[in-house]
Structure formats: structure tokens, C-alpha cells
Amino acid sequence: MTDTLLFIVLPYLAVFACIFGSIYRIKKEPLTYSSLSSQFLENHGLMWGSLPWHLGILLILLAHLFAFLFPGFWQTITSNQILLLAIEAIGFSLSILCLIGLVILSIRRLTSPRIQAVTTPMDLLVIALLLAQVGLGAAIAIHCKWGSAWCSGTTTPYLWSLLLFQPNLNFIEDLPVLVKAHITCAWLFILIIPFSRLVHLFAVPIEYLFRPPQNVVWNNSRKTSKVSSTFVKEETRRHFLSAGLGIGFGAFLLSIGAFNKVFNFFFGPRLSKAEETELMEVRLAHLESTVDQRKLELERQASNYILIAQMKDLNPTSGKYFIDYQMQPAIAFKGKDGYPLLISAKCTHLGCTVGNKVDAQGRILCPCHVSYFNIETGQPNAEAPAKAPLGHLPWVIMNDHGEIMASRNQNGQTSCSVQPDALASGRVYISKRLEEKTT
Amino acid sequence: MSLNSILNSTFQFIKERFPVEKLNYHSMVEKKEVPVHKMSWGYYTGGLTMFFFMIQVITGLFLLFYYQPTVSEANVSVEYINKYVAGGSLIRNMHAWSSSCMIFCAVVHLLTAFAMKSFVKPREITWIAGVLLLFITFTFGFTGYLLPWNQIAVNATKVGLQSIEYIGEYLPGQLADIPRIIRETFQGEASVGQSTLGRFYALHVVILPLALSSLLGLHLISVQIHGMSQGVDKPAKKSEKFMSIFIFKDLSLWAFIFLCLFTVSLCVPFDSFLPYPLLAPFNPLGSTPAGIKPEWYFFFVYYPLELLPFWVILLASMAVVGVLIFTPWIFKGTSRKTLGFITILASLYLVVMTVFGEQIYELFKH
Numbered sequence: 001m002t003d004t005l006l007f008i009v010l011p012y013l014a015v016f017a018c019i020f021g022s023i024y025r026i027k028k029e030p031l032t033y034s035s036l037s038s039q040f041l042e043n044h045g046l047m048w049g050s051l052p053w054h055l056g057i058l059l060i061l062l063a064h065l066f067a068f069l070f071p072g073f074w075q076t077i078t079s080n081q082i083l084l085l086a087i088e089a090i091g092f093s094l095s096i097l098c099l100i101g102l103v104i105l106s107i108r109r110l111t112s113p114r115i116q117a118v119t120t121p122m123d124l125l126v127i128a129l130l131l132a133q134v135g136l137g138a139a140i141a142i143h144c145k146w147g148s149a150w151c152s153g154t155t156t157p158y159l160w161s162l163l164l165f166q167p168n169l170n171f172i173e174d175l176p177v178l179v180k181a182h183i184t185c186a187w188l189f190i191l192i193i194p195f196s197r198l199v200h201l202f203a204v205p206i207e208y209l210f211r212p213p214q215n216v217v218w219n220n221s222r223k224t225s226k227v228s229s230t231f232v233k234e235e236t237r238r239h240f241l242s243a244g245l246g247i248g249f250g251a252f253l254l255s256i257g258a259f260n261k262v263f264n265f266f267f268g269p270r271l272s273k274a275e276e277t278e279l280m281e282v283r284l285a286h287l288e289s290t291v292d293q294r295k296l297e298l299e300r301q302a303s304n305y306i307l308i309a310q311m312k313d314l315n316p317t318s319g320k321y322f323i324d325y326q327m328q329p330a331i332a333f334k335g336k337d338g339y340p341l342l343i344s345a346k347c348t349h350l351g352c353t354v355g356n357k358v359d360a361q362g363r364i365l366c367p368c369h370v371s372y373f374n375i376e377t378g379q380p381n382a383e384a385p386a387k388a389p390l391g392h393l394p395w396v397i398m399n400d401h402g403e404i405m406a407s408r409n410q411n412g413q414t415s416c417s418v419q420p421d422a423l424a425s426g427r428v429y430i431s432k433r434l435e436e437k438t439t
Numbered sequence: 440m441s442l443n444s445i446l447n448s449t450f451q452f453i454k455e456r457f458p459v460e461k462l463n464y465h466s467m468v469e470k471k472e473v474p475v476h477k478m479s480w481g482y483y484t485g486g487l488t489m490f491f492f493m494i495q496v497i498t499g500l501f502l503l504f505y506y507q508p509t510v511s512e513a514n515v516s517v518e519y520i521n522k523y524v525a526g527g528s529l530i531r532n533m534h535a536w537s538s539s540c541m542i543f544c545a546v547v548h549l550l551t552a553f554a555m556k557s558f559v560k561p562r563e564i565t566w567i568a569g570v571l572l573l574f575i576t577f578t579f580g581f582t583g584y585l586l587p588w589n590q591i592a593v594n595a596t597k598v599g600l601q602s603i604e605y606i607g608e609y610l611p612g613q614l615a616d617i618p619r620i621i622r623e624t625f626q627g628e629a630s631v632g633q634s635t636l637g638r639f640y641a642l643h644v645v646i647l648p649l650a651l652s653s654l655l656g657l658h659l660i661s662v663q664i665h666g667m668s669q670g671v672d673k674p675a676k677k678s679e680k681f682m683s684i685f686i687f688k689d690l691s692l693w694a695f696i697f698l699c700l701f702t703v704s705l706c707v708p709f710d711s712f713l714p715y716p717l718l719a720p721f722n723p724l725g726s727t728p729a730g731i732k733p734e735w736y737f738f739f740v741y742y743p744l745e746l747l748p749f750w751v752i753l754l755a756s757m758a759v760v761g762v763l764i765f766t767p768w769i770f771k772g773t774s775r776k777t778l779g780f781i782t783i784l785a786s787l788y789l790v791v792m793t794v795f796g797e798q799i800y801e802l803f804k805h
Contacts, residue, residue, distance in 0.1 A: 114572075129591060186652050199751065227622060230785065235572065235740055260525075261525050261526035262526065263526055264525030265501060265504075265525050265526045265527065267525070268524065269523040269524050269525065271523060277521070279519065279523075282515055282518075283511075283512070283515050286511040286512065286515055286720070287511045289511070290510055290511035293510075297747075309686075321724040321725060321726075322724070323723070323724070326509075326629060327628075327629045327630055328629065328630065329723070329724070348606075350597070350598045350601040350602060351598065351601040352594060352597065352598060352727040352728075353594075353725065353726050353729070354726065355726040355727075356726055366727070366728065367728065367729035367730075367731070368594070368725055368727055371744065371803070399600070404608070419789045
């Protein structure tokens with residue numbers, strides 16, 4: 001019974017009263033067809049209250065209207081979880097914005113003596129109802145979550161049934177009290193539109209925002225000195241609006257994305273097992289190469305010979321990198337004479353590491369400043385920025401028992417105690433003794 | 440000249456540059472006015488440089504949470520930031536983009552201040568502090584370049600450090616050893632390695648920021664004490680209050696620039712202009728990959744260095760540094776017209792060398 005009264009009788013009554021009341025008012029009292037402006041009475045509170053309130057409520061009302069007009073499309077977008085989350089978050093934030101604006105407006109209306117002078121009981125009723133209605137909306141967003149999604153099956157068809165004159169209460173009779181109160185309140189609003197300042201809904205004062213600033217001139221003498229400041233304040237309204245929109249949009253972006261990222265940046269990633277394993281492997285590989293590097297350094301301190309390669313692995317055109325006793329890079333080739341050819345790889349120009357591929361003229365290239373070095377002589381080409389030749393390194397070849405089969409000293413003299421064919425099984429070393437002799 | 444008169448003139452010099460009676464909020468902020476004329480945009484370049492420095496500090500602090508300055512971990516930790524940390528690639532990208540922007544703005548600031556003749560008495564200290572700030576900013580770039588420990592970073596640092604040693608060849612006798620000692624001090628070991636990374640890290644993260652902040656404090660205080668320089672020959676008819684008209688204009692410019700920086704950092708990885716082999720982890724056992732070069736803001740000295748004999752560059756850069764530092768006295772009597780002409784020439788050189796340096800190099804070398 002109550003339901004029928006509130007959700008069928010009241011709506012038709014309200015819409016009827018709204019339509020005819022509005023038409024009556026515009027015919028009889030066209031000049032009152034707006035809200036009574038109080039801006040010249042009090043501007044500060046109005047600015048901080050009216051702006052957030054209107055910004056918030058306009059968007060919320062548009063969303064309500066949209067969900068009603070395009071139920072199919074609305075259902076599609078709210079069935080996407082992320083979009084639903086975004087819609088709910090935006091809607092709730094906007095309702096908070098509305099509430100803040102409303103509270104400031106009510107405080108202003110209740111405390112400013114000038115505003116009090118022009119306040120009618122209807123204004124107070126409107127503001128109380130608005131507070132209740134927005135409060136209910138926000139409460140629904142908290143207690144009956146995902147309203148933007150469930151409205152497609154409940155309130156939207158209910159409204160459509162009213163519109164098509166086939167009222168059907170089945171859609172909403174099981175809804176929580178909060179929602180029912182919200183709906184009732186909405187009908188009450190429609191009912192009082194023609195009798196209150198809410199009628200400005202039909203006379204949307206959009207041009208008000210863009211009209212040229214108006215100068216309010218007070219005729220009583222005590223105000224004349226402040227005329228110019230009024231002028232400036234009038235002008236600031238539009239700047240304030242654009243700044244407000246900008247800041248609002250920025251804050252919105254920030255709240256959605258950046259804060260989340262910043263927090264998660266410090267929270268740190270939570271890796272999956274596979275990712276963690278992969279990362280560990282990469283770390284381990286890097287650590288192992290560092291360990292190898294350190295071992296090499298230690299080996300240089302401790303041992304007299306450092307293994308470079310198996311003799312059979314050496315190649316005349318593609319060298320093998322190694323690190324010499326001075327911790328500088330060097331390359332090992334197989335020379336034309338069949339013996340190893342060890343050459344420093346630290347470019348004599350600016351210290352880049354020279355490449356290990358020999359070109360047709362028997363040269364290796366330093367890619368940094370394009371110097372070609374002949375591997376036999378170590379000499380750079382004539383135009384090269386490098387002037388000094390790359391040095392050759394002495395070496396020894398030992399067999400598996402550590403017996404020296406062949407060696408070359410710092411001056412390039414080679415001695416060999418076995419048949420050259422037998423060298424293939426040997427290992428090539430650099431020797432601390434041989435390097436120290438000359439330095 | 441007696442000791443007494445030297446002391447007196449020194450005190451007089453300091454007194455004129457730091458007038459005590461102006462060291463208060465009223466004359467440093469409230470009373471300050473910014474002239475409005477067609478070169479007014481120059482007044483924004485310094486603030487913008489500082490803004491980028493602030494971004495560097497903040498994003499740098501963010502990166503400190505994850506970066507590890509060891510040869511085995513450095514590259515992995517940078518990869519970790521890029522790949523796994525929420526917003527990590529954005530932060531790192533912002534750090535990289537903003538570093539370039541900071542250097543660009545600092546150079547533009549120097550050029551405009553020069554053209555507007557903002558260095559004459561009593562602003563000599565401001566100018567010198569500014570020049571030193573620019574050098575520190577470049578050092579920031581050089582030290583920061585090594586930290587990701589990839590091929591291009593380590594090899595470019597090797598070349599850069601080796602160039603210092605080259606200076607020794609032009610010094611006589613015992614002095615010839617000094618550049619080598621300097622290089623080894625910065626390098627810390629025989630080749631660029633862990634010691635180098637540690638030193639560069641300490642410089643980049645602690646020492647340079649401290650040095651820059653303190654010099655910046657001096658720079659800003661002297662700017663506020665003496666107010667904005669006139670900037671043009673005829674005193675501007677209009678001016679605006681520093682507080683709070685200019686400062687709000689400054690802030691809105693910063694906000695806009697931040698939006699641009701954020702968008703660019705979000706969309707364009709700073710590394711995307713380099714081929715991957717250069718960004719691979721540094722491998723001590725391998726050839727230097729082709730295409731090693733410094734950051735773009737060193738091109739103006741790098742390409743000439745490739746083309747001309749070393750001593751030419753050495754003399755030229757010593758001359759430039761000397762002129763920069765003594766500008767307030769050298770150009771004391773020069774007209775703004777001449778200064779503007781010099782500035783245009785210098786900007787042309789910088790732009791051409793930075794943008795077309797590689798083509799010029801190819802043209803002469805091949």
C-alpha cells in the first residue's frame with residue numbers, strides 16, 4: 001500500500017505538478033524563473049560552496065540520466081569490472097564533493113546575516129532535502145555497493161515502466177530501505193521544483209559563466225571605495241572555475257593512477273614464482289661472472305702461469321679474449337707460423353677494447369675511433385687516431401704434465417723443444433716470469 | 440698596496456654584493472618586481488632548471504630504493520626497476536628525460552643571462568655561482584651515465600677518463616704525470632671497475648647534490664637580494680610583482696612542463712634511441728661495441744674532439760672556461776647588441792654541433 005502510494009501515485013503526481021507548475025510559473029512570473037542570486041551579498045562562501053556542489057551534482061545527475069536513457073549500453077560498460085570500479089569511485093568522490101559544497105552553502109545560508117535576510121523557508125527545505133538526498137546517495141554507494149550495476153535490473157526498468165504507463169513495482173519492492181528513501185526523495189524534488197529555487201534547472205544559467213563581467217555598483221556611499229575590488233572579484237569567477245576544473249581533473253588523475261603507482265613503488269613488486277626464478281638466475285649469472293673476474297685477479301697475484309686456451313682452440317681470424325697480468329684485455333690468435341699470437345686489446349688511443357675479428361688485410365679494428373691494427377706488427381694504419389702500436393705478449397705452451405714445449409719471450413724470440421705438430425695438444429699460458437723479465 | 444687596503448677593498452666588494460640591510464623578507468620577496476619586456480621569458484629559464492633539479496632529486500631518491508652500486512648487481516637492479524617495480528620504468532625514464540631537460544635549460548639560462556647582460560655589478564657572484572652550477576650539472580651527467588653499467592656506459596666512461604690522461608702529453612716534466620694521477624684517482628683501479636662505480640655513485644648521489652644545493656642557495660639568495668636584472672637597454676615601462684604574480688606564472692609553467700615530461704616519460708623510453716647491444720650488460724671480456732658515444736649534451740665537445748687535434752680542443756675549452764668565469768669583468772663594457780650577437784653565434788654552434796655533429800664527423804672522416 002505504502003509502496004503504491006510512494007512509487008506510483010507520488011511519481012505521477014510529482015511529474016504532473018512539475019510540468020504544469022513550471023508552465024504556470026513561467027507564464028505568470030517569468031522574472032522569478034531562476035534562483036535568486038546572492039552573489040553580491042556574499043561571494044566568498046558562495047565560491048567555495050557553489051562550485052564543488054554544482055560540479056559534483058551535474059555530473060552525478062548526468063550519470064543517472066544516462067543510465068536511465070541507455071540501459072543496454074550502461075549495462076555493457078558496468079559489466080566491465082575496471083570500468084565499474086572507476087564509475088563507482090568517481091561517483092562516490094563526486095558525492096563527497098557535493099556534500100562538502102552543500103555543507104559550506106548551508107553554513108553560509110545559516111550564518112551570514114545578509115543571506116539570512118533573503119532566505120525563504122522553501123530555501124531551507126530545499127537545502128535540507130538536498131543534504132538528505134546526497135547523503136542517502138553516498139550511503140547507498142557504501143552499503144549497497146555496485147549500484148551502477150544493479151540499477152540496470154531494478155530502478156531503470158521501474159522508471160521505464162512508469163514512463164510507458166505500465167507501472168510495475170516488482171522491480172523495486174525488495175530493495176533496501178536506503179534505496180527506497182532515495183527514490184522517494186527524488187520524487188519529492190520533482191514535486192517541489194516549480195515552487196522553489198530549483199526551477200533554475202529549466203533555465204540553466206550557462207551563459208552566466210561566460211557573460212562579460214558585470215560591475216555591481218553600490219549606491220550607498222560607504223561602498224563606493226570598494227567598487228574596483230568588486231569588479232576584480234566578478235572577473236575572477238571564470239578563472240576560478242577553470243582552475244577548479246583543472247585542479248579537479250588533475251586530482252582525479254592523481255587519485256586514480258599516480259598515487260597507486262607511488263605507493264606500489266615503495267611497496268615493491270610481488271613476483272610470481274617463475275619471475276623470481278628467472279631473476280635469481282640472472283643475478284646468479286652476474287655474480288658468477290664477477291666471481292670469475294675476482295678469481296682471475298687472484299690468480300694473477302698467486303700463480304706464475306695463466307691458462308689462455310687449448311692450442312687447438314686458437315684460430316687465425318677470430319681471436320679469444322683474455323685478461324693479462326695488468327688486468328687489461330688481450331686477444332689470442334694463431335699466427336701464420338703456427339705459433340700462438342697474443343696481442344694487447346687495449347687501444348693505444350683512448351683505451352677501448354679492440355675487436356677480435358681479423359679482416360682481409362690481417363688487421364683488427366678498434367670501433368671507438370676507427371683504428372686498424374695489424375696483428376703481426378701491432379702497428380695502426382696511417383690515418384688512425386692511435387699512434388702507438390699494440391704490444392705483443394709472451395707465452396709458453398705446456399703439455400699435460402706441465403712441461404714446457406715452446407715459448408716466446410718479450411722480444412719475440414720463439415724457442416721450441418718438440419715437433420711443431422705436437423704443439424696441437426698443448427695449452428697456451430701467459431707467464432708472469434716472462435713479463436717481469438722485461439719490465 | 441698595503442695589506443690593509445687589500446682587506447678593505449675585499450670587504451667593500453663583499454658588502455656591495457651582500458648588502459645586509461636587504462637581507463630580509465620584505466626587500467627580498469615582497470618588494471621584488473620582475474620587469475616585463477620582450478626578453479622576459481629569459482627570467483623563467485633559471486626557475487625551470489631548478490624545477491628539473493627538484494625532479495631529479497625526487498626521482499633520484501625513488502631510484503635509490505632499488506639501485507645497487509656493484510658491478511654484478513648494478514645492471515640487474517636497473518633492469519629490475521624497469522621490469523618489475525610498479526611505476527619503476529616511469530620514474531627512471533623521468534630521471535633520464537629530466538636530466539637532459541635540466542642541462543638544456545641550464546645552457547639556455549646561461550645564454551639568456553649573457554645576452555641580457557645580467558652579470559654586471561653587483562651580480563658577479565651570481566654569475567660565477569651559475570657557471571659553477573653548470574659545470575656541476577655536466578658532472579652529474581657524466582657520473583650518472585656510468586651507473587646502469589651497460590656497454591655504452593662503461594666504454595664511454597673509459598674513453599672519457601682516458602681523455603683526461605691525454606692532457607698529460609702537453610704538460611712539461613713532472614706535471615705530465617698529474618692528469619694520470621687524477622684519472623687513476625677517479626677510476627680507482629687499473630680499468631673501469633667496481634672502484635670506479637663506487638666513486639661515481641658517491642659523487643652522483645651525495646657529493647654533487649650537496650655541492651649543487653649549497654651553490655644553488657648562494658645563487659638564489661644573490662638573485663633575490665639584487666632583484667631581476669634590467670635585461671634590456673631601455674628600462675621596461677611595466678613590471679609585475681614577484682610575489683605573487685610572477686611566482687604563480689612560474690608555477691603554472693612548471694605544472695605544464697611537468698605534464699609534458701610525465702607524458703613523454705610515460706610514452707618514450709629514453710633508451711629507445713640506442714640499439715640494444717649498447718644497452719646490454721657490460722662484458723669485460725669482449726670488444727667495445729661500435730657506436731660508443733657520450734650523451735647528446737657532450738656532442739658539442741665530443742665531435743670536435745674526434746675531428747681536431749687534441750691540443751686545439753684543450754686550448755679552446757680552457758679559453759672558454761676562463762672567459763665564462765671572468766665574463767663579468769671581460770664584458771663589463773660591451774653593449775647588449777654585441778652580447779646578443781655573440782650569444783646567437785654560440786647558440787648556432789651548439790645547435791649545429793649537437794644536431795648535425797655526427798654528419799659533420801662522417802663528412803670529414805670518410
